[in-house]
Amino acid sequence: MEAFLHQVLAGLATGGIYASVALALVMIYQATHHLNFAQGEMAMFSTYIAWSLISAGLPYWAAFALTVVFAFILGVVIERVVIRPVENAPVLAVVVVFIALLVILNSVTGWIYTYTIKTFPSPFPAQPLFGNKYVSSHELGAIGVTLAVLLLLYGFFRYTPLGLAMRAAAQNPDSSRLVGIRVGWMLALGWGLAAAIGSVAGMMVAPIVYLDPNMMGGILLYAFAAALVGGIDNPGGAVFGGFLVGVLENVLGAFVIGNELKLAVALVLIIGVLVVRPSGFFGKVYVTRV
């Protein structure tokens, strides 16, 4: 029983990682209706920027804030320079661009920072809370940060004119243009925001898995599963999906199917959701009149 509880708690901790990356995926989907395969690498690259700033002597929170701003600008620039030219290209072309971005960011980071793992500091205490042996303070803190980001996003999309405009631009670009929304800039903003959320996720993930150019590779797959399970257009659903995937993966891996098939759990979830309920548990079902 204790082993089971321990696995569930460890699963919630890794689930928090998936949830934070899944949030960034949902964000970009909300804003552009694309799934960005380079999301993980963008977050990883931003985390290296944070690492450089901290190594240069900046206090943690200053580096944190600067990195979020940097990531936002990076996202906007990528949208303007790389994505804009293929705006009207077929989906496949866009996917190829995303994969190219992934490979480029990964190699450039490796080239600049080498592939040796680095430790990344945590803003939370080193001692586990209440002396428990199951979850570290950082893992709890990271879950808290993810939930905070979720609340902010919810408020932003629901109650601010800018958030509403962004949703409109993604869902119906033509009508949005007619009511005066600058659709192009909304897309760029969406990229910026997604990159900023990704950078927060990266900085929360790095102390747990260590910082290296490939740190997001496996995580991104689990995050896709999380986002799809929860509903790719629902931030709350994505976070729930993250925790669900983390716990399922651990419990099934430890007690049912064995560790070899842990990744398969994520892939089966992706396929299962797409076949049975493409909109996920909490996603909206869109009906289009033909």
Added chain:
Amino acid sequence: MKRMLVPAAALLCAALASPAAFAQKKYDPGATDTEIKVGNTNPYSGPASAYGTIGKTIGAYFKMINEQGGINGRKINYISYDDGYSPPKTVEMVRKLVEQDQVLLVFQPLGTPSNTAIHKYMNSKKVPQLFVATGATKWNDPKNHPWTMGWQPNYQTEARIYAQHILKTKPNAKIAVLYQNDDYGKDYLKGFKDGLGAKASLIVKEVSYEVTDPTVDSQIVQLQSSGADVFFNITTPKFAAQAIRKAYDTGWKPLHYVNNVSASVGSVLTPAGLEKSVGLITTQYGKDPTDPTWKDDPGMKKWAEFMKKYYPEGSLIDASNVYGYGVAQTLVQVLKQAGDNLTRENVMKQAASLKNFETDTGLPGIKLNTTADDYAPIESVQLSRFDGKTWVRFGEVMGK
């Protein structure tokens, strides 16, 4: 024209008939009176580029040998290509080395997958694939692959030594094993079980992980709840650091063996936390450049001088640079032994006749021995325990 050919052929026959004229010097492609061409591939770019410094150290070592007059009067022409740790690229580069550059031998190509990719090719072409930079056990297979030879202690040898140590010091151990689910992890696991022999049932739990797993936390929890008091950790650096940290954080205090692959203080124990690494056990066969024991060691002094003069941009605390020096020294010994008979066959024959050869950088008592049936040059290691600062060797040199 035809008339000219006859005397020429006659001359050739005469020359072939008198062995004395040829006994002294015999050459295969890549060897001449003045030069020996040695080919190499290394990951100077890509995910394993941290190891690229080995290829550079080897180049610097050969430069030093050439400046000192070469080997039996011949200069080494070292041709090293980047394969980015990508097996298809290795195949391409090695074919270039063999077919276009016409090297006498390929030395120290790095990486288990890369060497696997060229294993058949080298053996069908009968070109030496000498002292490969990987610890897989399959390189010691002179019967089926007589043109391939490893250098460092292989994974099974190392794992057997941990098993021996456990049997000797903790005969009633309950052992937990974590291994990477691929050739490398299974190679170690096999050696470990072979070493335990009839006592393999001491292993109470073995779990694997995939390189795509973000963390191995779940696996550590499984191992801990098995109640094991000995932990054999077969992981690559990132996962080793995670495992050491998680084991400590959960309050599990097993006798913890970590494979030599992840014994680096800088890139594994420091990220894991030095205080969390106290008591770890591993094996060593080379002198650690950060270990103060070797401050006045003549071998390591030679190495430091070499680094200063021939590879000044190289790091003085990177064990890879010590490794490169030791392996290059071994090749020079083989080529010296080969004398003027620089055929590929004789190179392999000499590589398989090392007798108690010691490098400047190997631990005292670690001797290189090979025979026609034993293609594993280094088969002995010494156990070391981490004291919070550095690895401290203890016990005898173990193995053959």
